[in-house]
Amino acid sequence: MSAPTREEIDAKMDAMSARTEASEARISEALEGIRADVKVATAEWSKTLTTVNASIAAIEAKTSHLPTTLGLWAGLATTVVAVVGVLLALLAWGGDRFDGGISAASVTAQQAAQTELQSQQNAEALNLLTQMAKTQQQQLQRQEQQLNDLLARTPPSN
DSSP states (O other), rough: OOOOOOHHHHHHHHHHHHHHHHHHHHHHHHHHHHHHHHHHHHHHHHHHHHHHHHHHHHHHHHHHOOHHHHHHHHHHHHHHHHHHHHHHHHHHHHHEEEHHHHHHHHHHHHHHHHHHHHHHHHHHHHHHHHHHHHHHHHHHHHOOOHHHHEEEEOOOOO
């Protein structure tokens, strides 16, 4: 094998250079295609982002009159305070009614005791009156007997 000549080396170098340039051209074309696709995708994303931003703005406009989280918490706290107040009021009212019932029961118990005492006094008075009536009846019977005896001794008048 003999050493390549300068012309052979130059020819090989030119061929390699041509292949490299052809590869560069293909790569450049591919990159230009990719660049065009990226531009189209970027334009589409830009349109999509514009649409999303418009939708967000429309939603914000529609919900701007709604209460904020702070407003909702304030409303919730107010509701809880109102419910607790109503429950306390109901318990106080029920306690008053219950206490009134206990007082009424106490008064009723006092009245029952007074009625029982009055009944006992009336029973004692009735027993006393019954004894007095019996005594009177016995006296009347004795007097009647005495009268009958006196009449029986007295001669009949003609």
